[in-house]
Amino acid sequence: MRHESLLNSDWHSVVRRLGGAKSLEASARRSGAFTRARAVRCGVDLLRLALAYCLSHAGLRTTAAWAEGVGLARLSNVALLGRLRSMAPWLETLVGDLLGRELAKRVAVKGRPIRLVDATTVPRAGKLGRDSGGVWRVHAAFDLPNDRFSLFELTSEVEGERLDRAPVVEGEIRIADRGYLHVVHLRTVLAAGADIIIRAGWRQVRWLDGEGGNVDLIGLFEKSRSGRIDREIWARQGSAPALRLRLIAVRKPQAQATAARARARRDASGRGRDIMPGTLAAAGWMILLTSLDKADYPTDKVLALYRLRWRIEVAFKRLKSLVGLNGPPGEDAAVAKAHVLCHLLAILLTEPLADALGGSPRSAPVHALTSGVPSASLPQP
Numbered sequence: 202m203r204h205e206s207l208l209n210s211d212w213h214s215v216v217r218r219l220g221g222a223k224s225l226e227a228s229a230r231r232s233g234a235f236t237r238a239r240a241v242r243c244g245v246d247l248l249r250l251a252l253a254y255c256l257s258h259a260g261l262r263t264t265a266a267w268a269e270g271v272g273l274a275r276l277s278n279v280a281l282l283g284r285l286r287s288m289a290p291w292l293e294t295l296v297g298d299l300l301g302r303e304l305a306k307r308v309a310v311k312g313r314p315i316r317l318v319d320a321t322t323v324p325r326a327g328k329l330g331r332d333s334g335g336v337w338r339v340h341a342a343f344d345l346p347n348d349r350f351s352l353f354e355l356t357s358e359v360e361g362e363r364l365d366r367a368p369v370v371e372g373e374i375r376i377a378d379r380g381y382l383h384v385v386h387l388r389t390v391l392a393a394g395a396d397i398i399i400r401a402g403w404r405q406v407r408w409l410d411g412e413g414g415n416v417d418l419i420g421l422f423e424k425s426r427s428g429r430i431d432r433e434i435w436a437r438q439g440s441a442p443a444l445r446l447r448l449i450a451v452r453k454p455q456a457q458a459t460a461a462r463a464r465a466r467r468d469a470s471g472r473g474r475d476i477m478p479g480t481l482a483a484a485g486w487m488i489l490l491t492s493l494d495k496a497d498y499p500t501d502k503v504l505a506l507y508r509l510r511w512r513i514e515v516a517f518k519r520l521k522s523l524v525g526l527n528g529p530p531g532e533d534a535a536v537a538k539a540h541v542l543c544h545l546l547a548i549l550l551t552e553p554l555a556d557a558l559g560g561s562p563r564s565a566p567v568h569a570l571t572s573g574v575p576s577a578s579l580p581q582p
Contacts (some may be wrong), residue, residue, distance in 0.1 A: 207570055212249065215292070215550055216245060218299070218342075219248075219295060219298075219299065219550075220298065222243075224462065225244050225245050225248060225295075226243055226244040226245065228244070228298075229244030229247060229248070229291055230244065232291035232294060233287060233290070233291075234247065234284075234287050234288045234290070234291035235247050235291075238361070239538055240275055240276035240280060241274045241276065241284065241553055242274070245274055245286060246274060247337050248279070248290070248295075249273060250264070250268055250273060250274055250284070251284070251285060251288055251292070251539065251543055252543055252546075252547070252578055253267065253268070253382075253542065254281065254285065255529075255539065255540045255543035256518070256544070256547055257352070261278035261279075261281050261282055262278045264278075264281060265277060265278045265497055267279075268281075276560060282533070282536065285535070285536045285539050285540075286297055286495055286533065286536055286539075287355050287535070288323040289535055289538040289539045289542060290537045291339065292542035292543060292546060293355075293542060294407075295358065295543050295546055296353055296542060296546050296549065299546070300350070300351060300352065300353065300548070300549065304333045310351040313372050313373060313396075314344060314345070314346075314370055314372070314373045314374070315344070315345040315346075315372055315373065315374045315376065315506070315509060316342050316343070316344055316345075316351070316367065316370065316373050316374070316375045316376070316395075317343040317345070317365060317376050317377070317509065317510050317512060317513040318341075318342050318343075318366070318367060318376070318377045318381060318513075319339050319341065319362075319377065319378065319510070319513045319514070319517070320339060320340045320341065320362050320380075320523075321338075321339050321341070321342060321517045321520070322336040322337065322338050322339070322358070322393070322526075323336060323337040323339065323526060323527065323529065323541055324336050324337075325381070325537065327333075335356060335357070335358055335534045336357075336358045337356075337357065337358075337529075337537065337538070337541050338355070338356050338357065338358055339353060339355055339541065339545070340352070340353070340354040340355075340356065340359065340362070340366050340367075341353055341354075341517070342367040343512060343513040343516050343539035345509060345512065347513070349481050350516065350548070350549070351367070352366070352367040352368075353545045354366060355538060355541055355542060355545070362377075362379075362380045362381050363381065363383060363386045363395075364377055364381040364383065364386040364387055364389075364390050365386045365389040365390050365401070368570075369390055369393035369394060369395045370395070371393070371394035371395070372394060372395070373395045373396070374395070374396050374397070374398065374493070374506065375390055375395050375396070375397050375398075376397075376398045376399070376402050376506065376507060376510050377397075377399050377400070377455075377510070378399075378508065378510065379399070379401055379402050379405065381399055381404070381439065381567055382399055382400070382401050382405050382406065382490070384406065384436055384437065384439075384441055384443075384444050385438070385440045387399070387436075387444060387446075387490075388441075390445055391444075391492055393410045396491070396492045396493050397490070397491060397492050398489060398490075398491045398493065398503060398506055398507050399489065399490050399491070400488065400490075400507070401436075401488045401490050402483070402488070403419065403479060403480070403483035403486075403488060404479070404480075405438075406436040406437060406438050407436070407437040407438070407443075408434055408435070408436065408448075409434070409435040409436075409437055409443050410434070410435065411433070411434075411435070411481065413443075416434060418450075418483070418488075419479045419482050419483065421450070422450065422452075422483070422486055423486075424448075427451070428451065428452035429451050429500060430448060430449065430450040430451075431443065431445075431447070431448070431449050431452070431495065431499075431500045432447070432448055433447060433448070434446060434447070434448040434490075436490060438516075440471060446490045446491065446492055447490065447491050447492065447493070447495065448488070448489075448490060448502055449488075449489040449490075449491060449504070450486050450487065451486065451487045451488055451500070451504060452485060452486055453485050453486060458484065461484040462481050462484045462485065464484075465480050465481060466481075467485045486519075487504070489503060489504070489507055491503050493574075520544075522549050525544070526541065526544040526545075526548075529541060532554060
């Protein structure tokens with residue numbers, strides 16, 4: 202089903218997916234998005250009007266004219282703007298309810314669920330957004346083997362990425378990139394009954410041994426003959442207690458290492474800084490932290506599981522291409538938030554995102570790993 206059908210022939214199906222007309226009407230009134238029938242007759246019509254504006258390239262005047270032409274509503278572009286300004290809380294409720302129903306449909310799988318956590322950004326409109334680099338940040342969780350988003354949360358750029366934003370499903374394996382390496386949030390996720398696999402930068406934390414002494418990560422790289430490290434380590438940030446984890450580091454192939462060092466040099470140059478020798482050395486290694494037990498999840502298995510993180514990146518690309526999630530028009534923050542939320546609602550209502558999604562295209566497919574089942578038969582990294 203394409204997003205255009207949210208506005209045309211499949212509209213009644215969409216209403217059913219959202220709980221039915223009575224439920225939509227009640228939630229619209231509870232949220233304050235719809236208070237009385239005047240230019241717009243009911244909450245269902247208001248939702249259709251919002252989707253028509255947000256999912257198309259039409260402006261406020263064109264959308265208002267379309268609504269009058271099809272007999273949906275009779276209101277001015279200014280009145281439509283006013284309606285959109287008050288809709289964000291209701292749209293957040295609809296997105297949350299739909300995600301909750303999708304989670305309730307989860308089928309039991311052999312093994313452990315895998316949750317990929319990441320965020321994408323949408324630029325703010327207008328001069329203020331351009332000058333300040335302001336963005337809307339869409340935080341998300343993508344579940345395997347269901348291949349579905351299970352969390353959307355929309356914030357401004359002020360709120361950063363954190364691993365514990367999504368509620369923990371006990372027994373899950375949560376996978377994230379280095380932007381999520383905050384020890385205090387890792388500890389929260391682990392305490393709730395999950396395990397983690399997270400990429401690390403060589404200077405993001407203080408590396409300690411079991412007695413509290415410093416561990417020279419670059420020294421470990423230089424001494425490694427096999428090009429692989431898999432050992433116990435403690436990670437510490439700030440004044441919080443160190444967290445006991447498992448360090449996995451694997452030397453990259455020569456071509457990848459060369460490309461990574463070139464990127465590191467460009468980044469340093471762009472910031473007007475001299476690059477540190479340790480940064481160049483670390484660029485040649487893939488560094489992961491995990492809480493998974495080594496006996497059940499050997500090095501190769503952890504590496505293969507981390508590669509599945511590619512799926513959420515592909516899902517974000519499809520989110521932006523399938524329903525056209527780009528920068529919202531206009532400079533009104535309330536309308537911009539409604540615009541983004543309409544797109545999130547659309548992607549949950551339209552065709553599944555994960556058709557033929559696989560592991561990272563840089564590696565062989567690892568379909569058997571999508572349920573987190575320990576296995577001795579593993580592909581090589």
